[in-house]
Amino acid sequence: MRVNEALPGCDERVVTIYSNSEERNRIEDDNEDFVCPAFDALFKVHDMVVVEEFDDDDDYNDNDEYSEGQTVVTVRMLVPSDQIGYLIGKGGPIIQTLRNDTNAQIRVRNDNLPMCALALSHDELLQIIGDPSAVREALYQVAFLLYNNPSRF
Numbered sequence: 001m002r003v004n005e006a007l008p009g010c011d012e013r014v015v016t017i018y019s020n021s022e023e024r025n026r027i028e029d030d031n032e033d034f035v036c037p038a039f040d041a042l043f044k045v046h047d048m049v050v051v052e053e054f055d056d057d058d059d060y061n062d063n064d065e066y067s068e069g070q071t072v073v074t075v076r077m078l079v080p081s082d083q084i085g086y087l088i089g090k091g092g093p094i095i096q097t098l099r100n101d102t103n104a105q106i107r108v109r110n111d112n113l114p115m116c117a118l119a120l121s122h123d124e125l126l127q128i129i130g131d132p133s134a135v136r137e138a139l140y141q142v143a144f145l146l147y148n149n150p151s152r153f
Contacts (some may be wrong), residue, residue: 080151104130104138
């Protein structure tokens, strides 16, 4: 994992997660599914951010679960422009399937890139919004598509 330096006047940072694709980690203690370490790190970072953001929120309960339909989270992810087509599909069928399967709002934003991303001109901003479990599932499916269609950059 690499966390870029903070830019003056910007409260966001770019976090880059990468790993050797031949390695595998179990994604949860009781689960038989294995993923590359980058997937594992992505979900751990996501879960930590969600927990920290909503730790004092009334929608968060003592079992580390969220009351569905009450809490909304947003994930913003920079995706290399040569991979964004794999997420959209010709005419949009892939992104629409992702939306339908996960019940999350998923959109590609070409405008309003955060200041910390402006230097990364070959990236597009993917935004996922919804309840925590829908966003996590959408994040998993997006990461899987990107993993199977690596960037040429």
